[in-house]
Amino acid sequence: MGDMRYWSALAKGISPYVPGEQPRIPHLIKLNTNENPYPPSPKVILAVQGAADASLRLYPDPESQALRAAIAKRHGVKPEQVFVGNGSDEVLALAFLAYFDRDEPFRMPDITYSFYPVYAQLFGMAAETVPLEDDFSLPVEKLSGGTGGVIFANPNAPTSLAIGLDDVRAIASSTEGAAIVDEAYVEFGAQSAIALLSDCPNLVVVRTFSKSHALAGLRVGYAIASPDLIEALNRVKNSFNSYPLDRVAQAAATASIEDEHYCQNVLLAIVKTRESFLPRLEALGFTCLPSKANFLFAAHKTHAAARLQKSLREHGVLVRHFNAPRIDNFLRITVGTDDEMERLVFSLQDILSLA
């Protein structure tokens, strides 16, 4: 590091989140950041084109009313139950500020989305880290009963495993603070806790357009909760950035969520590919967790994951490896198109036969 003379104590002390590689080399098969392999709805493209006009000189709607109304309609809730932000990462960060306190630790699993501990560090909050079960499933009892709130992903990342709504309800209803359920991957096979909102007044469901709507490039995420919980998020957001969603993103996300039919077909295609390639990876000697997400979490019986990742990269296939306790022998492989997955399998056959 260089000169830190004018840095805050905070800036000196934090370890930032490291996102998956966004390579600038063309023709790589990108199975490392859980992007959707299919393009967004054609209506999204039209909406972006339609937003390309002189109105870009004007501030966007700070309350994103049209988008929030469309999200509310899609999920059968009221617009005042919807909060939108610059990707679910921003929504999650603001939710930490809105619901968790510095002097009361919140609970989270030890293996989960690695941005949660980064937010906690940024905001000076303490986490009670609860280990996943031996089979990597979420420890429902140990996540329950906290006094400072709880956050978990369902399906969990990077394990791909989901819990049922009874378990989500058990955790939320036994927690004294807010219960944040990160549903970034829910549409690929898990059940949404939105159905529990009337039972659980402390529940906050966080969603994203990045995966299911193929809009990672547009940065739109949202939260659904009671109007009172959403009001806390609005207060924090309006103390940070009044206009986090630009005009184009608002228009495009609105068009996307209104094109439910297109989105459902894309989801079905990805789930079909996942189910057909999971046994093929097993036939190559991998153990795959039963995924409910748009990625597979796979460990090879005899080959180390870090080496496999490196070899795959040399074959032009990017997958993600986490150098972390308990999961350092797993690869997280995004479900791509059938063609991309064929090339993954072909590369693995090559690597494993040479090794």
Place this chain on the structure above:
Amino acid sequence: MGDMRYWSALAKGISPYVPGEQPRIPHLIKLNTNENPYPPSPKVILAVQGAADASLRLYPDPESQALRAAIAKRHGVKPEQVFVGNGSDEVLALAFLAYFDRDEPFRMPDITYSFYPVYAQLFGMAAETVPLEDDFSLPVEKLSGGTGGVIFANPNAPTSLAIGLDDVRAIASSTEGAAIVDEAYVEFGAQSAIALLSDCPNLVVVRTFSKSHALAGLRVGYAIASPDLIEALNRVKNSFNSYPLDRVAQAAATASIEDEHYCQNVLLAIVKTRESFLPRLEALGFTCLPSKANFLFAAHKTHAAARLQKSLREHGVLVRHFNAPRIDNFLRITVGTDDEMERLVFSLQDILSLA
């Protein structure tokens, strides 16, 4: 308020920033939020259209390399001296976290951009508030000499007054912490502190595309500082949101900053309108501060500002009024097109003759 049971102590305690009204009524003359009255460059429109493709499924470049290179080239600095964010509001918020500490108050003027005290409250920081001089100019000596950093806008908002580079240097070089200069309006008539970067290692210059580039709807701001200071901003940003700028905004802002010629013509037109309408407001009985921004700060000799704002609204003309000590008899009037300013003058003539 409703039920705050699951709110953090922070959420319960904060008073959010209140942005200017974004009305949904058509045909209003909008002179209340300092938007640019002219459309963005035609090259921006083409860039937005060009970004409307299947690549929206992929995450944007988290480092915004093309945009940062274009900004660096425009200002004659290195790309590692440039940080970009979701509007200058996000850049400013992250700069507070990167450079200011909770236990060491920073300095700022009492009358300035009203988001600064909101950030301070959100992050639990204390400010040493320094009163503007009686003529509303920035109190250069009183802003100097602090140990916890300093932030001010040049030109200042909502006063429209600028200080020269010698004064900026005096403040920055006498301050122990970072010196953040918010140059949201600098291109309308003030000198940029970017010229001081080699003299002042603690200087951070914050800019926006919202005003001078007519891109308020796209949410792009940036900071220019030494590579070491920029690294602190990157750390904080990567602990909050890895991808704050979507693909469309990156492409459009790059096209805009590359079209310097268009931008300069727009700036000249706005300055020309400002200079021709300032005496016409004075002829109507207003005192106008000598503006270096794209707005006028004007008090009427006999008519109360709050009443005038209300009457103008009834005439379909929106201007901003701040119900705050010392400035509650001023109107902040954005410089629009000549036609819009004619309608403002016509409406004021009507209101003042009836009153």
